[in-house]
Amino acid sequence: MDPVELNEDEFTRCQEFIYRMSGIRVPKTKRSLLSSRIRRRVKAGGFDGYQSYLQHLTSHQGKKEVACFLDVVTTNETFFFRTDKHFDWFRSQFIPQVVREAQVGMRSKSLRIWSAACSTGEEPYSLAVCLAENQLRLRNWTLKIVGTDINAEVIQKAERGAYDERAVKGVDDKRRKRYFTKQAGDSQWYVRPALKDMVEFRRHNLIEPMEVKPFDCIFIRNVLIYFDRESKKKVIGNLISRMVDNAWLVVGPSEGIYDMLGDLKKHSTFLYQKVK
Known part of the structure; x- marks a missing residue:
């Protein structure tokens, strides 16, 4: 039985x-x-x-x-451009800022973005759309988005880049035509190769350090609410160790980590910076 x-x-x-x-x-x-x-x-x-x-x-x-x-x-529930204001900041403030810094020699023409606990990939692909929409500013830049999740099954789905109507509900018609394809009679929307080429997916447990080059910006949203205080401290420590000087951390609205961020400077309820 x-x-x-x-x-x-x-x-x-x-x-x-x-x-x-x-x-x-x-x-x-x-x-x-x-x-x-x-x-x-x-x-x-x-x-x-x-x-x-x-x-x-x-x-x-x-x-x-x-x-x-x-x-x-593990729980996985997400969709494209979840919490618009986070992506508005990334597209309209973060990207122009790093471009200005490169123009005056304050940084190289490269960007590394980490989408931590990325689930089936909607968040890193949303970030890739923002980069693609700034392709003229970012011409000749080296761009890399790394999406990680503990769940190997969702990583496989993210690599496939196929999404149902619910997942793309936040994507307007113009973006759908430009960054996705859809075959007649198929209910799935497929991420175009130009976006997929920007994103690398890998399996990773957030309570363990990730031995990779540090990042200019890290998104970690709607996942730390499932961790207790001790585990949150481990995760935050691992994230901060993978941030370059002046890198940005974007968090969800209810993560409960405001007093664990050490020397990170708070800019808003969702935005923190690793000041030099």
Whole structure:
């Protein structure tokens, strides 16, 4: 018989394991949701029930299963240009500013942007649209957007660059025609190659450092609300370590990190800068 719901002990074990692996706290109110998601892995692996699955997951033999487990239990809900004012700032203030700095020799003609916890890719591709709309200003620049997420499945979807109508609801007709393609009879909108070429996707756990070149701007929105205070501090420390001097951090409205940002200068409720 298929397992119906995690019992209290099983749910606690899952909570502790998820926290240890990702820093995310799953509240008790999510018990039914978590049960239904884990049930997929129980069935896929042919396990007798939750107990045998959890025993395998936490064993040496279950190391490969950990990524699949985290894929099904993490939440992913996003769409293009979510929170317009963040992208308005990026397009109309950030980009002109860095262009002016390059013109007077204060910086090189290169930009590195990190979309942290990017889910299925709507955020980094939205940033790519903003860069494309400034292509004349950014002519001969080296542009790179890195999108990361702990969920390997959503990273694969992001790399594919195919989206339904709900995901592109914030994209006007002019942008759809210019930056997407759609075949007759197909319900999906496909990101054009010119945008895809700007974005690199990779799997990454935010509570672990990412050993890459630092960034000029980092977007991390609507994800830290799932972390407890200790995990948030780890994540913020990792982000700040990957910011160049004068880089910008764009955060969601309810992340609860205002007192964890060290020497970052606050410019608004969503915008912080790593001042020299």
